Amino acid sequence: MNNIQPFHLAIPVNNLEVCRTFYRDVLECNEGRSSDIWVDFNFFGHQLVIHYKPEEQKKVLHTNLVDGKNVPVPHFGVVLIWEDFHNLSEKLIKKDINFVIEPYIRFKGEVGEQATMFFLDPSGNALEFKAFKNMNQLFAK
Template identity: 75%
Template sequence: MSAIRPFHLAIPVHNLEECRSFYRDVLGCIEGRSSDHWVDFDFYGHQLVIHYKEKSAADLHTNAVDGKAVPVPHFGVVLTMEDFESLSKALQERGIEFIIEPYIRFKGEAGEQATMFFLDPAGNALEFKAFKNIEQLFAVD
């Protein structure tokens, strides 16, 4: 592919107003169109839509990555290291409970990156990361 283009992601939430506040006020996403059942957000240049869905009893599944239990499924964005540090500090100051606290993964290896995982109020897992060298985003050993 020759160009990076924004993606569209729709996720289920059982608490539309609480999640609307989380994405807008905690993560700083700009709100777009909405209805009684969904809300669009500018999620770091990508379109994120939260859709109301009744709560289910699905368990959080994890896979081991770098010795950590990474939640599956999850979504997020790749930030600059400066933006990652700023966001992680702001989230810590707001008392966000992390699934995986901000740390450096694959230290000294191809793809070295800062990463953190946390849940939105509906239990959707988010990962934010930043690469030491963005050229290694898709690097293989």
């Protein structure tokens, strides 16, 4: 997993300024280039662009049952280092993030042990952050 290239992801948001504040101030992502309809962010080393798109209708959150929890689909996020995950989750708890799935440990003591959490941005885009106890088990069965 050496030399992983950064991904580029562009997502729709229905309020550019509210979402700009969320990604910049809540998730502490550095802002890059922008216009009056989009903003680039350094999303944990990756390029995330929020693009304004008017809200056409209220989105219904779709979920799939995983570990007895309703995991939002679609979702995106980052695999962090174990300590970084716990530091971020503590910051988000202090910032009163409304979690879809609160931080917890999956596969405790097993291959692929991981910490995970889910929450929504102000436009309803679902984010998952996770960390593996042993990063070499990212794709282990």
